[in-house]
Amino acid sequence: MQVRTGIERASLSDLGCQRDNNEDWYSYWEPESDDQFLLKGRLAIVADGMGGHEGGQEASRIAVEAIEQTYAAAQSDPQAALVDGFRAAHQRIQQYAAAHPALVGMGTTATAVVLLASQLFYAHIGDSRLYLVSGSTISRLTHDDSYVGRLVESGVITVEEADKHPQRHILTAALGAGPEAEPEIGSAPIPLSAGDVVVVCTDGLWSLMEDEEIRQAVVQHVSLDACRALVETAKRRGGPDNITVQVLRIS
Numbered sequence: 001m002q003v004r005t006g007i008e009r010a011s012l013s014d015l016g017c018q019r020d021n022n023e024d025w026y027s028y029w030e031p032e033s034d035d036q037f038l039l040k041g042r043l044a045i046v047a048d049g050m051g052g053h054e055g056g057q058e059a060s061r062i063a064v065e066a067i068e069q070t071y072a073a074a075q076s077d078p079q080a081a082l083v084d085g086f087r088a089a090h091q092r093i094q095q096y097a098a099a100h101p102a103l104v105g106m107g108t109t110a111t112a113v114v115l116l117a118s119q120l121f122y123a124h125i126g127d128s129r130l131y132l133v134s135g136s137t138i139s140r141l142t143h144d145d146s147y148v149g150r151l152v153e154s155g156v157i158t159v160e161e162a163d164k165h166p167q168r169h170i171l172t173a174a175l176g177a178g179p180e181a182e183p184e185i186g187s188a189p190i191p192l193s194a195g196d197v198v199v200v201c202t203d204g205l206w207s208l209m210e211d212e213e214i215r216q217a218v219v220q221h222v223s224l225d226a227c228r229a230l231v232e233t234a235k236r237r238g239g240p241d242n243i244t245v246q247v248l249r250i251s
Helices: 034-040 053-073 078-099 147-153 159-164 211-220 223-236
Strands: 007-014 024-029 042-050 110-116 119-125 129-134 137-140 197-201 243-250
Touching: 007 024, 007 042, 007 223, 024 053, 024 243, 042 053, 042 197, 042 243, 053 078, 053 110, 078 110, 078 119, 110 129, 110 197, 110 243, 119 129, 129 211, 137 211, 197 211, 211 223, 223 243
Parallel strands: none
Antiparallel strands: 007 243, 024 042, 042 110, 110 119, 129 137, 129 197, 197 243
16 A cells, blocks of 8 residues: 655554453555545544454454445545445444344444545544644544533533543444444534644543643654554553554645
């Protein structure tokens, strides 16, 4: 897989300190054709499976493959293609579970981003997260589909309280769960500038770090070293879950 000039990217996935299998999955994709690259740009996906060892692994793998394949074949605009990819992933996971009764209940989070013509498009479901680091600020672009996320939206608890809440990992939406999957999307493409950094990660990372710590890691290190520093910090703090992160720096 070639990576064209214009970004500095790196990805890293780790078991963590308490798991014996990795239920996270991720991918990075660019079209082979330069003409298609101008139309589709770059696609990065992170997914965090649930439903037991095999169920979680299969759900996250199926989701990433379905989103990537649907996006690659799409003739629609990037945002619509991402939504179509999430719907295809949802259906494929449910079909796989129906064919393998032991895996009923399998599902996965998914966060997918497209970088095209200095713009960022995204689709998201679950509690993996998308951050944008720009200069001295870090912004979380996605909202967690979780029990505590609803508490925050209703004003019952604060964002800071949510990050430490013991029930923060209870999801209210995931690919493969429920009759339909409607991902969160941006209301409009987000403009990107040179030096901006896009970070996509699972809760095995963000649940153990402050947003500012993530910003400092990607500002102080090149992308690969930033991934290593983030994963090692999460592991030093116990690493109870799998840890996956992708870092894409606009150059």
